[in-house]
Protein backbone atom coordinates (compact mmCIF):
# COMPACT_ATOMS: atom_id res chain seq x y z
CA UNK A 1 0.00 0.00 0.00
CA UNK A 2 1.29 3.43 -0.94
CA UNK A 3 1.98 5.84 1.88
CA UNK A 4 2.28 9.61 1.55
CA UNK A 5 2.81 12.79 3.58
CA UNK A 6 0.74 15.95 3.82
CA UNK A 7 0.72 19.21 5.77
CA UNK A 8 -2.64 20.73 6.51
CA UNK A 9 -5.01 22.59 8.80
CA UNK A 10 -7.56 20.37 10.53
CA UNK A 11 -11.01 21.65 9.52
CA UNK A 12 -13.21 19.21 11.43
CA UNK A 13 -13.56 15.82 13.08
CA UNK A 14 -16.41 13.36 12.82
CA UNK A 15 -17.06 10.15 14.74
CA UNK A 16 -16.78 6.85 12.92
CA UNK A 17 -18.08 3.82 14.81
CA UNK A 18 -17.11 3.39 18.47
CA UNK A 19 -13.50 4.56 18.53
CA UNK A 20 -12.51 5.78 15.07
CA UNK A 21 -12.89 9.18 13.49
CA UNK A 22 -12.88 10.95 10.15
CA UNK A 23 -10.60 13.97 10.03
CA UNK A 24 -10.99 16.61 7.33
CA UNK A 25 -8.00 18.80 6.55
CA UNK A 26 -7.18 21.50 4.06
CA UNK A 27 -3.69 20.59 2.91
CA UNK A 28 -0.99 22.47 1.11
CA UNK A 29 -0.41 19.61 -1.32
CA UNK A 30 -3.84 18.36 -2.41
CA UNK A 31 -6.43 20.74 -0.95
CA UNK A 32 -9.25 19.35 1.15
CA UNK A 33 -9.15 15.68 2.12
CA UNK A 34 -10.97 13.46 4.61
CA UNK A 35 -9.01 10.64 6.21
CA UNK A 36 -9.81 7.84 8.59
CA UNK A 37 -8.14 8.10 12.01
CA UNK A 38 -8.19 4.71 13.72
CA UNK A 39 -8.72 4.63 17.47
CA UNK A 40 -8.60 8.41 17.65
CA UNK A 41 -11.41 8.54 20.22
CA UNK A 42 -9.72 6.19 22.67
CA UNK A 43 -8.46 7.99 25.76
CA UNK A 44 -4.91 6.78 25.18
CA UNK A 45 -4.87 7.74 21.49
CA UNK A 46 -1.54 9.23 20.48
CA UNK A 47 -3.09 10.86 17.43
CA UNK A 48 -6.03 12.76 18.90
CA UNK A 49 -4.14 15.76 20.32
CA UNK A 50 -2.50 16.37 16.96
CA UNK A 51 -5.77 16.18 15.05
CA UNK A 52 -7.78 18.85 16.84
CA UNK A 53 -9.51 21.42 14.61
CA UNK A 54 -7.34 24.48 13.83
CA UNK A 55 -4.02 22.64 14.26
CA UNK A 56 -1.52 22.73 11.45
CA UNK A 57 -0.41 19.12 11.34
CA UNK A 58 2.06 16.93 9.47
CA UNK A 59 0.23 13.80 8.39
CA UNK A 60 1.40 10.45 7.19
CA UNK A 61 -1.32 8.42 5.50
CA UNK A 62 -1.67 5.18 3.66
CA UNK A 63 -3.97 4.41 0.76
CA UNK A 64 -6.99 2.46 1.94
CA UNK A 65 -9.07 -0.23 0.32
CA UNK A 66 -12.26 1.72 0.82
CA UNK A 67 -13.07 5.28 -0.07
CA UNK A 68 -10.94 6.80 2.70
CA UNK A 69 -7.20 6.62 3.20
CA UNK A 70 -5.96 6.08 6.75
CA UNK A 71 -3.76 8.29 8.92
CA UNK A 72 -0.75 6.37 10.23
CA UNK A 73 1.03 9.26 11.93
CA UNK A 74 0.33 12.89 12.88
CA UNK A 75 2.45 15.60 14.49
CA UNK A 76 1.04 19.07 14.93
CA UNK A 77 3.41 21.94 14.33
CA UNK A 78 1.09 24.79 15.35
CA UNK A 79 -1.79 24.79 17.85
CA UNK A 80 -2.79 28.47 17.81
CA UNK A 81 -3.06 28.27 21.59
CA UNK A 82 -3.51 32.01 22.08
CA UNK A 83 -6.47 32.01 19.73
CA UNK A 84 -7.97 28.87 21.29
CA UNK A 85 -7.94 30.59 24.69
CA UNK A 86 -10.21 33.39 23.51
CA UNK A 87 -13.83 32.55 22.71
CA UNK A 88 -14.39 35.59 20.54
CA UNK A 89 -11.40 34.98 18.27
CA UNK A 90 -12.07 31.26 18.33
CA UNK A 91 -15.59 31.78 16.96
CA UNK A 92 -14.14 33.70 13.99
CA UNK A 93 -11.51 31.01 13.44
CA UNK A 94 -14.30 28.41 13.30
CA UNK A 95 -15.94 30.49 10.59
CA UNK A 96 -12.71 30.35 8.52
CA UNK A 97 -12.64 26.56 8.87
CA UNK A 98 -16.34 26.20 8.09
CA UNK A 99 -16.45 28.43 5.01
CA UNK A 100 -13.39 26.69 3.51
CA UNK A 101 -14.91 23.29 4.26
CA UNK A 102 -18.26 24.25 2.71
CA UNK A 103 -16.99 26.05 -0.40
CA UNK A 104 -14.24 23.68 -1.52
CA UNK A 105 -14.27 20.20 -3.02
CA UNK A 106 -11.97 17.35 -2.04
CA UNK A 107 -8.60 17.00 -3.77
CA UNK A 108 -8.68 20.33 -5.56
CA UNK A 109 -5.36 21.83 -4.51
CA UNK A 110 -5.12 25.58 -4.02
CA UNK A 111 -2.06 27.13 -2.49
CA UNK A 112 -3.90 30.46 -2.45
CA UNK A 113 -6.67 29.06 -0.24
CA UNK A 114 -4.13 27.36 2.01
CA UNK A 115 -2.17 30.60 2.40
CA UNK A 116 -5.37 32.59 3.04
CA UNK A 117 -6.39 30.19 5.80
CA UNK A 118 -2.96 30.24 7.48
CA UNK A 119 -2.76 34.01 7.29
CA UNK A 120 -6.29 34.45 8.69
CA UNK A 121 -5.58 32.12 11.61
CA UNK A 122 -2.22 33.74 12.36
CA UNK A 123 -3.87 37.16 12.47
CA UNK A 124 -6.55 35.97 14.88
CA UNK A 125 -3.88 34.25 16.97
CA UNK A 126 -1.92 37.51 17.19
CA UNK A 127 -5.10 39.14 18.59
CA UNK A 128 -3.84 42.30 16.97
CA UNK A 129 -7.20 42.70 15.27
CA UNK A 130 -9.55 45.38 16.44
CA UNK A 131 -12.52 44.41 14.32
CA UNK A 132 -12.56 40.70 13.56
CA UNK A 133 -15.90 41.18 11.77
CA UNK A 134 -14.08 43.14 9.06
CA UNK A 135 -11.33 40.54 8.84
CA UNK A 136 -14.05 37.88 8.48
CA UNK A 137 -15.62 39.70 5.53
CA UNK A 138 -12.24 40.34 3.89
CA UNK A 139 -11.51 36.64 4.32
CA UNK A 140 -14.84 35.70 2.67
CA UNK A 141 -14.20 38.21 -0.12
CA UNK A 142 -10.78 36.72 -0.86
CA UNK A 143 -12.09 33.18 -0.84
CA UNK A 144 -14.95 34.10 -3.19
CA UNK A 145 -12.39 35.77 -5.47
CA UNK A 146 -10.04 32.75 -5.46
CA UNK A 147 -13.04 30.56 -6.32
CA UNK A 148 -13.61 32.65 -9.45
CA UNK A 149 -16.41 35.02 -8.42
CA UNK A 150 -14.57 38.32 -8.08
CA UNK A 151 -17.26 41.03 -8.08
CA UNK A 152 -16.93 43.89 -10.56
CA UNK A 153 -17.01 47.15 -8.64
CA UNK A 154 -14.94 49.80 -10.40
CA UNK A 155 -17.40 50.34 -13.23
CA UNK A 156 -21.00 49.43 -14.07
CA UNK A 157 -21.34 45.72 -14.75
CA UNK A 158 -23.86 46.47 -17.53
CA UNK A 159 -22.66 49.61 -19.36
CA UNK A 160 -19.05 49.86 -18.06
CA UNK A 161 -19.36 53.51 -17.02
CA UNK A 162 -16.74 54.06 -14.28
CA UNK A 163 -17.91 55.07 -10.80
CA UNK A 164 -16.68 58.16 -8.98
CA UNK A 165 -17.57 60.33 -6.00
CA UNK A 166 -20.44 61.85 -7.99
CA UNK A 167 -22.04 58.48 -8.69
CA UNK A 168 -25.43 58.27 -7.00
CA UNK A 169 -27.94 55.46 -6.59
CA UNK A 170 -25.49 52.71 -7.38
CA UNK A 171 -26.76 49.20 -6.87
CA UNK A 172 -25.01 45.89 -6.36
CA UNK A 173 -26.60 43.26 -8.58
CA UNK A 174 -26.13 39.89 -6.89
CA UNK A 175 -27.10 38.04 -10.03
CA UNK A 176 -24.67 39.88 -12.30
CA UNK A 177 -21.97 39.88 -9.63
CA UNK A 178 -21.17 43.56 -9.71
CA UNK A 179 -22.22 47.16 -9.24
CA UNK A 180 -24.71 48.84 -11.58
CA UNK A 181 -25.02 52.56 -12.30
CA UNK A 182 -28.15 54.64 -11.70
CA UNK A 183 -29.37 54.28 -15.32
CA UNK A 184 -28.84 50.51 -15.42
CA UNK A 185 -30.21 49.97 -11.90
CA UNK A 186 -33.68 48.67 -12.60
CA UNK A 187 -36.30 49.53 -10.02
CA UNK A 188 -37.71 46.74 -7.91
CA UNK A 189 -35.00 44.28 -8.88
CA UNK A 190 -34.98 42.04 -5.82
CA UNK A 191 -31.43 40.90 -6.56
CA UNK A 192 -30.03 44.42 -6.28
CA UNK A 193 -28.88 46.03 -3.04
CA UNK A 194 -28.18 49.75 -2.66
CA UNK A 195 -24.50 50.56 -2.30
CA UNK A 196 -22.60 53.84 -1.98
CA UNK A 197 -19.37 54.74 -3.74
CA UNK A 198 -17.57 54.75 -0.36
CA UNK A 199 -18.71 51.21 0.39
CA UNK A 200 -17.38 50.11 -2.99
CA UNK A 201 -14.06 51.61 -1.86
CA UNK A 202 -14.15 49.34 1.20
CA UNK A 203 -14.71 46.31 -1.05
CA UNK A 204 -11.87 47.53 -3.26
CA UNK A 205 -9.66 47.59 -0.16
CA UNK A 206 -10.59 43.95 0.56
CA UNK A 207 -9.29 43.27 -2.93
CA UNK A 208 -6.09 45.30 -2.84
CA UNK A 209 -4.90 45.30 0.80
CA UNK A 210 -3.11 42.58 2.62
CA UNK A 211 -5.39 40.92 5.21
CA UNK A 212 -3.27 42.26 8.06
CA UNK A 213 -3.90 45.85 6.98
CA UNK A 214 -7.67 45.52 6.63
CA UNK A 215 -8.55 46.29 10.22
CA UNK A 216 -6.38 49.42 10.07
CA UNK A 217 -8.51 50.94 7.32
CA UNK A 218 -10.03 54.22 8.29
CA UNK A 219 -13.56 54.52 7.02
CA UNK A 220 -16.92 55.43 8.51
CA UNK A 221 -18.65 52.57 10.27
CA UNK A 222 -21.72 52.78 8.00
CA UNK A 223 -19.60 52.13 4.89
CA UNK A 224 -18.04 49.10 6.54
CA UNK A 225 -21.51 47.83 7.47
CA UNK A 226 -22.75 48.29 3.91
CA UNK A 227 -19.70 46.53 2.41
CA UNK A 228 -20.14 43.67 4.89
CA UNK A 229 -23.77 43.31 3.92
CA UNK A 230 -22.92 43.23 0.20
CA UNK A 231 -20.18 40.60 0.53
CA UNK A 232 -22.17 38.40 2.92
CA UNK A 233 -25.28 38.59 0.69
CA UNK A 234 -23.18 37.85 -2.40
CA UNK A 235 -21.66 34.84 -0.66
CA UNK A 236 -25.11 33.46 0.23
CA UNK A 237 -26.44 34.26 -3.22
CA UNK A 238 -23.72 32.33 -5.07
CA UNK A 239 -23.18 29.37 -2.79
CA UNK A 240 -26.47 29.11 -0.84
CA UNK A 241 -24.75 27.94 2.32
CA UNK A 242 -25.47 28.69 5.96
CA UNK A 243 -22.66 28.85 8.48
CA UNK A 244 -23.26 27.51 11.99
CA UNK A 245 -20.23 29.41 13.26
CA UNK A 246 -22.03 32.69 12.49
CA UNK A 247 -24.56 31.82 15.20
CA UNK A 248 -21.65 31.16 17.55
CA UNK A 249 -20.14 34.55 16.69
CA UNK A 250 -23.47 36.25 17.49
CA UNK A 251 -23.90 34.40 20.80
CA UNK A 252 -20.37 35.19 21.96
CA UNK A 253 -20.79 38.86 21.05
CA UNK A 254 -23.50 39.15 23.70
CA UNK A 255 -21.23 37.87 26.53
Ligand SMILES: [Zn+2]
Nearest residue numbers: 156159181184
Ligand atom coordinates in the same frame (compact mmCIF):
# COMPACT_ATOMS: atom_id res chain seq x y z
ZN1 LIG B 1 -24.69 51.23 -16.26
